[in-house]
């Protein structure tokens with residue numbers, strides 16, 4: 001019985017670890033292309049954000065990390 005319980009604990013433990021790993025991956029993906037709030041507002045007005053830091057980041061095809069963005073700008077289709 002003790003062995004069965006231990007085995008069960010290992011199975012549940014690895015299942016949880018698998019779930020956590022997936023959750024971490026999903027988080028990573030979300031962070032990978034986060035547009036800064038100011039740039040989202042500008043985009044809503046069909047404008048490019050006027051912040052110098054955002055313009056500089058956009059040139060590198062990145063979201064402005066200074067304004068809360070992260071990662072590369074998502075490619076337009």
Ligand SMILES: [Zn+2]
Pocket residue numbers: 036037038039040049050051054064067
């Ligand atoms: Zn901006």
Ligand SMILES: [Zn+2]
Pocket residue numbers: 036051052053054055064065066067
């Ligand atoms: Zn900025």
